[in-house]
Amino acid sequence: MTPSNPVASPRRDALGPLKDREQVALRLLESSARHSFDPDTELDWEAPLEDGKWFWPPELLSLYGTPLWRTMSEEQRLELSRHEAASLASLGIWFELILMQLLVRHVYDKPLTSSHVRYALTEIADECRHSKMFARMIECGGAPAYPVTPLHHNLARILKTVSTTPGSFACTLLGEEILDHMQRLTFPDERVQPLVRGVTRIHVVEEARHVRYAREELRRQMVGCPRWEAGLTRLSCGEAARVFSVAFVNPAVYTNVGLDRREAVAQVRASGHRREVMQAGAKRLTDFLDDIGVMRGVGRRLWRASGLLA
Numbered sequence: 001m002t003p004s005n006p007v008a009s010p011r012r013d014a015l016g017p018l019k020d021r022e023q024v025a026l027r028l029l030e031s032s033a034r035h036s037f038d039p040d041t042e043l044d045w046e047a048p049l050e051d052g053k054w055f056w057p058p059e060l061l062s063l064y065g066t067p068l069w070r071t072m073s074e075e076q077r078l079e080l081s082r083h084e085a086a087s088l089a090s091l092g093i094w095f096e097l098i099l100m101q102l103l104v105r106h107v108y109d110k111p112l113t114s115s116h117v118r119y120a121l122t123e124i125a126d127e128c129r130h131s132k133m134f135a136r137m138i139e140c141g142g143a144p145a146y147p148v149t150p151l152h153h154n155l156a157r158i159l160k161t162v163s164t165t166p167g168s169f170a171c172t173l174l175g176e177e178i179l180d181h182m183q184r185l186t187f188p189d190e191r192v193q194p195l196v197r198g199v200t201r202i203h204v205v206e207e208a209r210h211v212r213y214a215r216e217e218l219r220r221q222m223v224g225c226p227r228w229e230a231g232l233t234r235l236s237c238g239e240a241a242r243v244f245s246v247a248f249v250n251p252a253v254y255t256n257v258g259l260d261r262r263e264a265v266a267q268v269r270a271s272g273h274r275r276e277v278m279q280a281g282a283k284r285l286t287d288f289l290d291d292i293g294v295m296r297g298v299g300r301r302l303w304r305a306s307g308l309l310a
Contacts (some may be wrong), residue, residue: 001218011220011223011224012223012290013219013222013223013291013293014291014292014293015291016101016221017045018216018219018220018223019216021116021216021217021220022114022115022116022157023187024212024216025114025115025116025118025119025213026115026211028119028122028209028212028213029115029119029122029210031208032119032122032206035205035206036126036128036206037129037202037205037206038132038134039129039132039136039199040132041203042198042202043118043133043195043198043199043202044194044195045136045140045195045282047194047195047284049140049141049193049195050193052078052257053078053191053192053193053194054078054189054192054193055078055081055082055084055085055086055141055156055192055193056081056084056085056088056186056192056196057185057186057189057191057192057278058077058081058191059273060072060182060185060277061077061080061081061188062084062085062248062249062268062271062274063080063254063267063268063271063274064273064274065271065272065273065274066267066268066269066270066271066273066274067267068259068263068264068267069238072259073239076258079257080253080254080257082141082142083143083146083253083256083257084145084249084253085137085141085196086145086146087146087249087250087253088137088179088248088249089134089137089138089145089183089248090134090138090145090146090147090148090154090250091146091148091179091248091250092130092131092134092203093127093131093134093135094148094153095175095176095179096127096134096154096175096223097128097130097131098156098159098171098175098176099127099172099176100124100127100128100162101160102160102163102168102172103120103123103124103127105120105160105168105239106120106123106165106168106217106278107120116149119213120136120213123209123210124214126206126209126210127210130202130206133199133202133203134199137195138178138194138308139182139198140195141193141195142258143195143256146250146252146253147250147261148250149247150263151248152247159171159236159240163236164225164229164232164233164236165217165221165225166218166221166222166225166229166230166233166236167229167232167233167236168183169214169217169221169293170175170218170233170236170237170240170289170294171216171236171237171240172210172214172287173215173218173288173289174237174240174241174244175244176207176210176211176214177211177281177282177284177285178244178278178281178282178285178308179281180203180204180207180208180211181280181281181284182281183200183203183207183281184200184204185206186200187200187201187204214262215288218292218294219292221233222292222294224236230293231297233242233299234294234295234296234297234298234299234300235299235302237289237294237299237300237303238298238300238301238302238303238306239299239302240283241302241303241306241308241309242302242303242305242306243277244306245307245308246280246304249268251264251265256296258267275307278308279307279309279310280306281308282309283310285309286303286308286309295309
């Protein structure tokens, strides 16, 4: 006999069965309880900076290996690392402000007592601490903050207003995973300033949960959303990748370390090493997006135009 109330098979995508939303959130909440940090007390903000140490690993700097790099003194290279670290921290704050607003929109109409909503609120609290931590690191480093251009600032304002749920999580992963890859190379690197290593260590540990949450939700959304929404997600994610690749390092950095801005930007764009660094940082994400059907059509062409897709 056929049971009167058969157990529904779990939904699947190319990666296998989708995990239960509440179970994922519960595991992430347990992890948050064990491995969360208060940067204000965890890090020694009063310790002096160490002479001769980098603010970012030299191999991850935008000009590394270019003809211009070979003409720079060691002092100028170290100064470039200080300003690029400030630029990346500024970019991180911008992304996290966007992410917090997208997460609030996501849970606005969800069951308020669910673990899924409770974890989203936990993540928002994490991102608040991260943004304050990045701002404090910029101040301690002595370089200026580097806001994105007014065009990108206002494009993000539009994204926050019109983005669908799958589009929000796809763009969230773009902002998190490439920086996370670089930070995983930074925090164990003893050539780098201890404060920067401490900041990146905290961010890597806590971002691992954020990436898991976003990946599981994006898989679920791509399986269940209508075709028009999947198509819009592919397009918005590809356009976000293009903007991200342009905004990754503020060109004012080059002016502030005494370089010709136009020449520096041209050499970064022509640099095979830089392209490999960015593509390596994006590979885990692009493979995932490809598997779940985001990297198709116009969206895939935009990813190729961004230079992030190998």
